[in-house]
Amino acid sequence: MNAPMKNPVKPRVAVHKFSSCDGCQLALLNLGEDLLTLAGRVDLVHFAEAGPLDPDADVDVAFVEGSVSTPEDVERIRHIRAHSRLLIAIGACATAGGIQALRNGADGAQWVAQIYSHPEAISSLAQSTPISSHVKVDFELWGCPVSGAQMLAVVNSLLLGVAPRDNADKVCTECKRNGYPCVMVSRGVACMGPVTRVGCGALCPGLGRDCYGCYGPAENANTDALAAQFASLGLTPQAIVQRFQSINSQAPVFLAAADKIRMHGDG
Amino acid sequence: MFSQPDRARFLPLAQLHALVAQLMQLGYQCLGPAVENGAIVMRELDAPDGLPRGLQAEQAAGRYRLTRDPLNRYFAWANGPQAIKPQAFAPKESLWRVERDDAGALQFAAVEPAAPAQAIIGVRACDLAALALQDAHFLPAGRRDAHYAARREQLFLVAVQCAEPGATCFCASTGDGPTPTAGYDLALAELAEGFVAVAGSAKGGAVLDALNLSPATPQQIDAARQQGQAAAAAQTRTLPGRNLREALMSRLEHPRWDEVAARCLACGNCTAVCPTCFCHAEADEPALDGHSSRHERVWDSCFGESHGYLHGFNVRSDIRTRYRQWLTHKLATWHDQFGRSGCVGCGRCIAWCPVGIDLTEEVAALTAEVRS
Numbered sequence: 001m002n003a004p005m006k007n008p009v010k011p012r013v014a015v016h017k018f019s020s021c022d023g024c025q026l027a028l029l030n031l032g033e034d035l036l037t038l039a040g041r042v043d044l045v046h047f048a049e050a051g052p053l054d055p056d057a058d059v060d061v062a063f064v065e066g067s068v069s070t071p072e073d074v075e076r077i078r079h080i081r082a083h084s085r086l087l088i089a090i091g092a093c094a095t096a097g098g099i100q101a102l103r104n105g106a107d108g109a110q111w112v113a114q115i116y117s118h119p120e121a122i123s124s125l126a127q128s129t130p131i132s133s134h135v136k137v138d139f140e141l142w143g144c145p146v147s148g149a150q151m152l153a154v155v156n157s158l159l160l161g162v163a164p165r166d167n168a169d170k171v172c173t174e175c176k177r178n179g180y181p182c183v184m185v186s187r188g189v190a191c192m193g194p195v196t197r198v199g200c201g202a203l204c205p206g207l208g209r210d211c212y213g214c215y216g217p218a219e220n221a222n223t224d225a226l227a228a229q230f231a232s233l234g235l236t237p238q239a240i241v242q243r244f245q246s247i248n249s250q251a252p253v254f255l256a257a258a259d260k261i262r263m264h265g266d267g
Numbered sequence: 268m269f270s271q272p273d274r275a276r277f278l279p280l281a282q283l284h285a286l287v288a289q290l291m292q293l294g295y296q297c298l299g300p301a302v303e304n305g306a307i308v309m310r311e312l313d314a315p316d317g318l319p320r321g322l323q324a325e326q327a328a329g330r331y332r333l334t335r336d337p338l339n340r341y342f343a344w345a346n347g348p349q350a351i352k353p354q355a356f357a358p359k360e361s362l363w364r365v366e367r368d369d370a371g372a373l374q375f376a377a378v379e380p381a382a383p384a385q386a387i388i389g390v391r392a393c394d395l396a397a398l399a400l401q402d403a404h405f406l407p408a409g410r411r412d413a414h415y416a417a418r419r420e421q422l423f424l425v426a427v428q429c430a431e432p433g434a435t436c437f438c439a440s441t442g443d444g445p446t447p448t449a450g451y452d453l454a455l456a457e458l459a460e461g462f463v464a465v466a467g468s469a470k471g472g473a474v475l476d477a478l479n480l481s482p483a484t485p486q487q488i489d490a491a492r493q494q495g496q497a498a499a500a501a502q503t504r505t506l507p508g509r510n511l512r513e514a515l516m517s518r519l520e521h522p523r524w525d526e527v528a529a530r531c532l533a534c535g536n537c538t539a540v541c542p543t544c545f546c547h548a549e550a551d552e553p554a555l556d557g558h559s560s561r562h563e564r565v566w567d568s569c570f571g572e573s574h575g576y577l578h579g580f581n582v583r584s585d586i587r588t589r590y591r592q593w594l595t596h597k598l599a600t601w602h603d604q605f606g607r608s609g610c611v612g613c614g615r616c617i618a619w620c621p622v623g624i625d626l627t628e629e630v631a632a633l634t635a636e637v638r639s
Contacts, residue, residue, distance in 0.1 A: 037555045156553050165550070169571045170532070172621075176539030177358040177566050179308070181348045184621045186305030186331045194534035194621055208304050219572045220586055222532050229329070229622045 011060040011159070014046035016080055018066025018073050019100055019128060023145035024091035025049045025065055031148045038152065041159060061086045061158060063151075067093040069100060069128045081135035088154065089131040092144035096216055097250040099144075101128040104250055130250070139164055143199050144214035144247045150199055168197050168219035171211050175202035183210055190230045190243055195221035195253075216248040223257035237261050268428065268447050268454040268465045272488050276480035279461040283341065286425075286453075287388065288315035289474055295386035295423055298354070300344065306331055307347035309354075309387060318388065326433035326614065329623025336431075342389055342457050345433035348619055350394040352542050354385055355419045356401060359565040362414065362549070366559040378561070380414040386423040390451070392444030393436075393613035395426055397542030399450055403605050404545045414564075423470065426451035430494050432502050435614030437627060439499035440506050443611040446495035456491035463491040504617075504627045506598075507634055509608060514634040515599040519591065523632045528587035530622055535568030537616035537624075538593060543609045548573065569593050594629065 015025060028035065029050060042061075046054045062084035068074055081087055092098050103111065104127045112119045131137050141150055157164040171193035175182070183205050184191040192213035193205060199215045217223075223244065230240045244258040269275065278286060290297050299318050301310040307322055322344045323336040336343035361378040368374055405415035429436070429445035438444030447454045452471030455462040463483045466472035483491075508514070538544040548567035553560040567574055569592045575583030583589050601609035610626070617625045 034555055170534045172534035172536050181304045181306035182619055185619050194532035220533050225530050225532050225622055
């Protein structure tokens with residue numbers, strides 16, 4: 001990320017999809033006018049959901065949504081890495097394996113056998129893993145989905161030739177700046193905000209409900225202290241495990257928190 | 268507020284709306300208590316009779332629950348998560364912007380803050396003491412913060428004596444309440460039939476005069492005074508002294524710091540609700556067209572990662588050093604900086620800590636040997 005990308009040569013950008021719901025790509029598509037401004041400053045060479053198709057092109061920046069979940073994914077991400085100057089993982093799937101990584105702690109083959117009439121037609125890996133488990137990732141943008149504002153900030157930083165700001169503060173920071181009273185204190189709900197990374201603008205607490213951790217672990221996340229507070233709010237060990245084992249179940253900090261409770265309780 | 272009893276007036280309950288109406292007529296946007304997300308917050312009143320009655324909140328460490336005041340008073344609640352701070356020290360704002368002109372030169376321009384005339388109705392003695400500390404930080408001679416100053420000058424503060432302190436309150440211990448003594452435009456003490464009202468500024472005096480109120484009787488003033496004393500006596504939490512500088516600074520390696528760090532989420536809620544915390548972060552927000560940028564200021568916290576970041580390393584990478592920084596600044600080194608402690612005893616950091624860490628309990632544990 002040391003060599004700034006100078007205008008007027010437009011940086012070539014690709015947006016790739018792996019195992020995911022497309023929500024992060026939609027965050028980009030939903031930018032409206034900003035997307036048009038952006039399109040004037042970069043050359044969008046591959047973005048299947050928006051139109052341009054050239055998955056094998058050499059690019060300056062590749063945004064990658066989704067987790068690596070099939071044998072084909074493993075090959076494809078290596079190919080993309082080899083053809084991209086910078087690779088940026090976007091969203092919970094690409095940074096932590098996503099909701100589909102809930103299978104990592106279970107017998108996935110058995111699930112497939114239970115659900116599909118022709119399980120042999122399903123080719124998936126036993127584990128759903130983040131992009132960084134397979135190739136070097138230059139920057140990770142957490143969130144389920146990422147917000148359009150986050151995407152713009154990253155692209156803008158790259159266009160200016162500086163490293164994107166990596167803000168790993170807790171959701172509480174944004175919650176208080178927005179003037180929202182703490183829902184854990186005022187309503188006794190099990191809010192994940194104190195261990196979750198900023199980025200969403202404290203969307204859920206702003207609507208009077210608890211954060212469920214879609215932006216992944218914040219820095220210095222004291223999951224032990226939060227789990228203890230969840231227990232004193234009346235949550236069972238199993239319910240506490242479920243709080244940590246949701247959208248970012250395989251994020252190491254959340255996985256360790258859940259494993260610790262499973263070892264010590266009946267969760 | 269009772270130092271000049273002959274200046275005290277009596278505002279009957281039925282006339283409270285007349286006070287609000289007059290403030291509105293003078294052009295003030297009036298903020299008063301309202302319920303939001305299960306808490307009492309300060310929001311704009313839409314009508315002179317818009318002040319709610321009977322609000323109350325039960326507070327404990329990490330817990331805040333709305334209740335009803337059986338006496339249906341206007342101000343029987345102790346405090347909510349915020350009062351004055353967000354109005355004077357904005358949680359997020361633009362300080363300046365820069366544009367690249369056609370010749371490629373940078374043009375800098377100040378961003379004028381929106382500073383509406385605001386009256387805040389129901390602020391407490393602790394809030395006023397805290398505001399004086401924020402003033403000391405943001406408005407020292409020679410380096411006044413223009414944005415803070417613009418909003419601060421527009422504030423009209425209607426203080427209320429606390430009759431029902433929360434279980435988390437300890438303003439009597441810090442010497443900052445529960446009866447307002449300074450810093451208000453008007454101060455009210457709520458009695459069964461109305462309010463003892465006194466002015467604390469010329470503009471407060473003008474508002475009070477215009478209401479044509481009768482003088483408060485000696486009995487009413489006495490009842491209000493006693494109410495304040497009873498509220499002070501009802502407080503259960505204390506700090507072991509008003510200057511804990513030596514007691515804390517001599518215990519920087521106390522094992523209690525590790526203990527509290529194990530419980531602390533480092534979420535920064537204590538610093539956000541603290542009415543004296545003033546830390547902020549600044550960052551540039553470049554526009555997408557690549558030709559302009561805004562310089563933003565947001566509330567920051569010593570519990571966050573970037574707060575302790577110096578070039579190339581972090582001086583407070585763990586929760587232990589962050590909690591210690593907060594507590595020792597607030598209660599110890601604040602004395603060097605501002606000549607007093609940074610704690611006004613509002614108890615917000617106790618009630619609004621999601622895991623209920625109690626500052627008074629931590630200080631007691633840290634200074635136990637000193638006191639014995």
